[in-house]
Amino acid sequence: MTISEENYLKVIYHLSLVSPKGVNTNAIAGMLETKASSVTDMLKKLAEKEVVTYKKYQGASLTNKGLIQAKKIVRRHRLWEVFLVEKLQFSWDEVHEIAEELEHIKSEKLINSLDAFLEFPDFDPHGDPIPNEKGEMKKLDKQLLSEIPLETLCKCVGVKDSSAEFLQYLDKQKITLGSQIKILEKESFDELIRVEIDKKVMVLSNKIATNLYVQ
Amino acid sequence: MTISEENYLKVIYHLSLVSPKGVNTNAIAGMLETKASSVTDMLKKLAEKEVVTYKKYQGASLTNKGLIQAKKIVRRHRLWEVFLVEKLQFSWDEVHEIAEELEHIKSEKLINSLDAFLEFPDFDPHGDPIPNEKGEMKKLDKQLLSEIPLETLCKCVGVKDSSAEFLQYLDKQKITLGSQIKILEKESFDELIRVEIDKKVMVLSNKIATNLYVQ
DNA sequence: AATTAAATTTAGACAAAACTAAAAATATTT
DNA sequence: AAATATTTTTAGTTTTGTCTAAATTTAATT
Ligand SMILES: [Mn+2]
Ligand SMILES: [Mn+2]
Ligand SMILES: [Mn+2]
Ligand SMILES: [Mn+2]
Numbered sequence: 001m002t003i004s005e006e007n008y009l010k011v012i013y014h015l016s017l018v019s020p021k022g023v024n025t026n027a028i029a030g031m032l033e034t035k036a037s038s039v040t041d042m043l044k045k046l047a048e049k050e051v052v053t054y055k056k057y058q059g060a061s062l063t064n065k066g067l068i069q070a071k072k073i074v075r076r077h078r079l080w081e082v083f084l085v086e087k088l089q090f091s092w093d094e095v096h097e098i099a100e101e102l103e104h105i106k107s108e109k110l111i112n113s114l115d116a117f118l119e120f121p122d123f124d125p126h127g128d129p130i131p132n133e134k135g136e137m138k139k140l141d142k143q144l145l146s147e148i149p150l151e152t153l154c155k156c157v158g159v160k161d162s163s164a165e166f167l168q169y170l171d172k173q174k175i176t177l178g179s180q181i182k183i184l185e186k187e188s189f190d191e192l193i194r195v196e197i198d199k200k201v202m203v204l205s206n207k208i209a210t211n212l213y214v215q
Numbered sequence: 216m217t218i219s220e221e222n223y224l225k226v227i228y229h230l231s232l233v234s235p236k237g238v239n240t241n242a243i244a245g246m247l248e249t250k251a252s253s254v255t256d257m258l259k260k261l262a263e264k265e266v267v268t269y270k271k272y273q274g275a276s277l278t279n280k281g282l283i284q285a286k287k288i289v290r291r292h293r294l295w296e297v298f299l300v301e302k303l304q305f306s307w308d309e310v311h312e313i314a315e316e317l318e319h320i321k322s323e324k325l326i327n328s329l330d331a332f333l334e335f336p337d338f339d340p341h342g343d344p345i346p347n348e349k350g351e352m353k354k355l356d357k358q359l360l361s362e363i364p365l366e367t368l369c370k371c372v373g374v375k376d377s378s379a380e381f382l383q384y385l386d387k388q389k390i391t392l393g394s395q396i397k398i399l400e401k402e403s404f405d406e407l408i409r410v411e412i413d414k415k416v417m418v419l420s421n422k423i424a425t426n427l428y429v430q
Numbered sequence: 431a432a433t434t435a436a437a438t439t440t441a442g443a444c445a446a447a448a449c450t451a452a453a454a455a456t457a458t459t460t
Numbered sequence: 461a462a463a464t465a466t467t468t469t470t471a472g473t474t475t476t477g478t479c480t481a482a483a484t485t486t487a488a489t490t
Contacts, residue, residue, distance in 0.1 A: 004477065025438055038478055040439055045476095057438060057485060088328040101320050107313050113303040219447065240468055253448055255469055260446090272455060272468060 003104045006073050007032060008042050009051060010103075012062055013070035022059030068135060075131040077103035078124035079114050085125040086118060092125040093167035126167075127158025127177055127213060145181065146193075146209035153182045158213035166211060173202065181214055218319045221288050222247060223257050224266060225318075227277055228285035237274030283350060290346040292318035293339035294329050300340040301333060307340040308382035341382075342373025342392050342428060360396065361408075361424035368397045373428035381426060388417065396429055 001009075011031045015023040025043070029036045043060050046052035051066030062070055080102040084090040090098075112133060115121075122138045123129055129137035142157050156179040159166065170176070175197060184201065185194040191206035216224075226246045230238040240258070244251045258275050261267040266281030277285060295317040299305040305313075327348060330336075337353045338344055344352035357372050371394040374381065385391070390412060399416065400409040406421035 002476080026436095034477090035479065036438060037440080037480080041477075084325070088325070088332055090324075090328070094324070098320065098322050098325055102317075105313065105316050109305075109309075110299070110303070110313055113305070117303055217446080241466095249447090250449065251468060252450080252470080256447075 001069065001106070004042070005046065005049075006069075006104055008039075008046060009062070009066060009070045010073045010077070012052065012060055013067070013074065016061060020061070022061055024059050028060075071131045071135040071137075073103050075135075076105070076111050078128060078130040079111060079118060079121070081124045081126070082118050082121045082130070083114060086121075091167075091171070092162075093164040093171070095125060096162065096164075123158075125177075126162045140213075140215055142213040142215050144210055145183075145204075145212040145214050146206065148181075148183055148214060150183050150186065153180060154214040155180055156212060157215045159211060160213060161211040169208075170212075173204075173208075174198070174200075175212070216284065216321070220257070220261065220264075221284075221319055223254075223261060224277070224281055224285045225288045225292070227267065227275060228282070228289065231276060235276070237276050239274050243275075286346045286350040286352075288318050290350075291320070291326050293343060293345040294326060294333060294336070296339045296341070297333050297336045297345070298329060301336075306382075306386070308379040308386070310340060311377065311379075338373075340392075341377045355428075355430055357428040357430045359425055360398075360419075360427040360429050361421065363396075363398055363429060365398050365401065368395060369429040370395055371427055372430045374426060375428060376426040384423075385427075388419075388423075389413070389415075390427070396427075 008028065011028055012023050015027050015031065019027075025036050025039045028039045028043075032039070043052060043054045046060070046066070047054040051063055051069055052060045053063055054060045077099045080099040081095040084095040084098060085092060115133070120132070121130055127142075129139060131137045140157055144160065145154075145156075148154055156175060156177055158177065159170070179198050182196045183193055184196055187193065193204050193206070193209055195202060195204055223243065226243055227238050230242050230246065234242075240251050240254045243254045243258075247254070258267060258269045261275070261281070262269040266278055266284055267275050268278055269275045292314045295314040296310040299310040299313060300307060330348070335347070336345055342357075344354055346352045355372055359375065360369075360371075363369055371390060371392055373392065374385070394413050397411045398408055399411055402408065408419050408421070408424055410417060410419055
């Protein structure tokens with residue numbers, strides 16, 4: 001498995017969660033910032049290696065073998081993110097790029113030792129679940145804040161958008177994983193919502209509300 | 216800097232310490248397990264990038280720019296080795312290969328944070344010095360055990376050969392960095408030496424004695 | 431159903447890094 | 461100094477992953 005192949009597998013995995021019946025060539029190209037023709041080439045190769053099923057013009061999906069591989073890469077990515085935040089004091093908006101490289105270091109022993117060193121975390125710094133050695137992961141039945149009814153107390157458990165800009169904006173608003181949130185009022189005109197977060201009343205945009213997972 | 220270019224730079228650095236007036240094409244090929252013709256190609260590219268000075272048939276050496284780069288790679292390699300041994304409980308014979316990959320993760324912040332996390336170690340698990348952020352490193356005036364006179368108490372501070380086989384053999388003999396060694400007798404016939412190591416008397420071969428650094 | 435638009439694939443080219451085989455330069459022997 | 465051996469470089473391929481431009485297929489509109 002080359003780094004490039006791994007990056008494709010991971011992207012197909014992520015896209016599969018949203019469109020399980022086949023991932024579009026263009027969608028993959030978009031995520032990898034490459035061209036559709038390159039994706040077609042790679043899909044053929046991955047199909048050859050039997051990690052992906054691919055029929056011309058029909059999109060791709062992971063085989064069981066491919067799924068196992070993809071989850072390993074996700075496991076490595078998320079464990080390294082935890083390491084960077086918990087042990088090296090990185091903030092949650094800085095870790096993604098570095099984990100993007102570290103995820104390609106392939107040593108079972110390394111990753112299992114790291115897992116143990118971190119005390120087997122279930123979630124990464126963005127609230128995403130970390131597959132264990134067998135590929136199993138905890139799934140919370142989280143919802144977007146925008147779907148929560150008025151006056152219901154909930155807890156922030158993850159982000160949908162994990163771009164640095166969004167994460168830094170959350171930092172500025174003092175919203176972190178674990179924050180207690182209650183929606184006080186929804187303004188239908190401009191979709192702003194008035195909320196109480198950790199006892200402080202503030203106003204959030206719809207863009208925030210549709211990118212924050214709560215429970 | 217690609218991974219391949221970095222591997223070449225690091226090898227040229229190591230070979231320079233032994234032959235400072237120019238590193239042979241064949242020597243580089245040997246270390247990298249590649250062919251001399253590939254080395255020639257790469258030397259041209261590295262010379263183009265001004266990290267190496269290279270004249271046809273004359274061997275190569277690092278420019279100042281190349282030296283700085285090479286020391287950064289060595290720094291990363293050795294810090295990761297310390298991490299693996301100190302934090303993840305790897306043994307000293309298991310870390311080299313993994314560090315060979317980790318050394319290519321290029322983030323200044325990552326490596327400086329790691330350095331701090333490890334409390335700024337001066338030496339790696341094999342007794343080799345770790346360059347600091349500025350590229351400076353401590354150098355011990357170590358000698359090979361084979362050069363030490365009889366009855367002189369010295370301390371094991373490093374290994375010349377850091378292959379897994381040698382390191383495992385040292386483990387088996389209970390020789391570690393820090394072991395106190397005194398040579399009791401040298402047998403000129405077969406070059407075996409009788410030594411006292413940490414109060415225990417034992418016999419070592421010349422091959423061991425010429426690969427152990429003491430001080 | 432025919433036309434247009436969008437998505438996807440093919441064909442052909444390119445750069446990086448490796449290889450083999452042959453040629454050229456340097457070193458070592460005789 | 462000439463002959464031989466060794467080292468190094470050149471020339472020509474190969475593989476991987478990318479690209480552009482053109483062709484093809486599928487989807488959306490009229
Ligand atoms: Mn990646
Ligand atoms: Mn994450
Ligand atoms: Mn390396
Ligand atoms: Mn080392």
